[in-house]
Structures are given as C-alpha cells and as structure tokens.
Amino acid sequence: MTMRTRTLGTNGPQVSALGLGCMGMSALYGEADRTESIATIHAALEAGVTLLDTGDFYAMGHNELLIGEALRTAPAARREQALLSVKFGALRGPGGEWAGYDGRPAAVKNFAAYSLQRLGADHIDVYRIARIDPDVPIEETVGAIAELIEQGYVRHVGLSEVGAETIRRAAATAPVADLQIEYSLISRGIERSILPTTRELGISITAYGVLARGLISGHFSADRRLGANDFRAHSPRFQGDNLRRNLDLVEALRKLAEQKGVSVAQIAIAWALAQGEDIVPLIGARSRERLTESLGALDVVLDADELAAIEEAVPADAVAGERYAAPQMAMLDSER
C-alpha cells in the first residue's frame, strides 16, 4: 500500500497523511489491551503510517514504554520510518492526579532525557508542551526545545492547544512544524483565528479528536458504560441530554455515510483530510480493526456537494457541550 503524505510546516518532516495517536493504548479511555496495542502499532507501520503521537504523562510513562517496545519488536525498516511526536509538561502525582504544568527550561530538558530513555530513541522528531505553563513565557519553553534541537536530541518544535498570540510568539522564537489541537466536524473553534494564523505562518495542524473521542465514530451508543477513569465519563459532550443531541448529529451523518457506502468514522476522518493539505488527523485507533477502518478514510474523496451536505447535516455550531469540563477548559490557551 502506498501511503499518502503531508509535510508538517514549511521546514518540518514529511509524514503519513494520517498519524496514529497512541494515548488510548495506555490511558483515558478505559482498559486497553497491551498485546493488541502493540499489534496495532505494528500494523500501522506496515500500512505506511509514519507519525506516532504520545505524551510522557499518558499513564506516567506507560505509553512511551509501550511505543518503545513496539518499535524494538518491529522489523528494522518499519522502526526506522517511525517519527515520534511527544508531549511533555503535565505533572502527575503518584495516584495519577493532575498537578499542573512545568515549562521551565531545566524541566523541559529533564522531561526529554526521560522520554528518550523510555522510548529507546536517540531523538524525538517533534517535541511540544501539552499546555502552556502560565508561569513561564512560551519563549523560554520553546527556547529550551531549540537548544535540544541544536544538541541533536530533538528535530522540530511543535505546539499544543495554544491560541493565535502564543503561536506568533513561539514562531518568532524558533520555526514551528505543527500545532496539535482538537479539530473535527463538531470542534470547529480553530477556524476563527487559530487556523488563519497557522496558515499565515506556514504551520501545520496535527488534529486530534477527529472522531470526538469516539462520539462521532458511529460506534458510540447512549447505553455505553464508562469507567470513572474514562475521560468521557466527565466530558460535557458525553453527558445526558448533550449526549442524546450529539448522537442525533451522528445519525444524520450516518445517512450520508451509508449513501456513499462508507462508515461514519471514515466520513468524519475524510472530512478532516479534506480541510487542507496542512491538516494531519491523528487517529486514536487502539485495535487493528479500528485502524483498518480509519485508514479506509484515505480512499474516501468528498466533492464540494458532499462536503456541503455534511455541513448541513452537522452544522459547525450544532454540538451540545464544551469539549472539556470547566477546570480543563481554563487551562486551554486556545480557548482564550
């Protein structure tokens, strides 16, 4: 299979048009199956996926160790094609509690040292702070990544969930390859000022939550039981009346998917791919079955009429509920 590629930013790496987000293999979406997770990473590499996204705080290093194991046990050629996108900065306690963010230069280098060890890698391809540290100017955090680039430990600077002003300040400090941010049919906020800014500055978007964390995948139902440690158990969009209204949008989308002979997840991913060559969706598949479904979206071409019909079925502002609960929304520079 020949994988379509896209380039991150003007100076960044060429990556597969779909990246694999590995978070759910360790954390936030309930129980995961380690053997199936590793098989999914291997299958993704085999299919030509090159971009693997993780965070050092996804189950406190568990996700990086998992990726490290998957790479160690992959054939050499597959291992060498992998590009690692790593987030840092989120602090955790021994009980898993969240304890703020640390973007001080010394902390950035410390985080990187541990990540390289866990991943079994000699460099990280794109390195980014997950949320800005309100006590540390972005110039200092990005400046520390730039030093790691000079030393050969990192290749490119990335950003995560920041707004237009922070993007400009970061880009004035060092070249930025991509901004990682939530973007989907039901999370369109970046179209106001963030996307115009990244496009002006030649920065790509690695889009997460393209399936709204499963909500618009076509596989989620109102009677699904979620464990207390599942992000979705606390997400406003998955609660009560909001959930029912959002699942009505999915049914409207399902009609269009059926007309086209594709799945709901595929039409949602194809919509994101159709928004521009600068958009690289990060797919949260954690089984080979879901991966295969997601990769099928690469063959789904949506014409202008189909895109308009999708917009009509799922209008930009139709979603019920914010994308995070209030305390987490308050940490999003991108929502200011």
Ligand SMILES: NC(=O)c1ccc[n+]([C@@H]2O[C@H](COP(=O)([O-])OP(=O)(O)OC[C@H]3O[C@@H](n4cnc5c(N)ncnc54)[C@H](OP(=O)(O)O)[C@@H]3O)[C@@H](O)[C@H]2O)c1
């Ligand atoms: N920068 C940030 O702030 C940030 C935040 C969140 C995530 N991320 C990154 O972005 C990645 C993707 O985010 P996400 O996992 O929330 O995205 P997502 O793709 O919107 O959601 C993944 C969820 O959708 C469900 N799903 C149903 N059908 C699927 C299919 N065909 N393919 C894939 N998933 C399907 C999966 O559930 P089942 O497995 O239960 O079927 C999974 O729990 C993460 O892994 C992480 O690396 C970054």
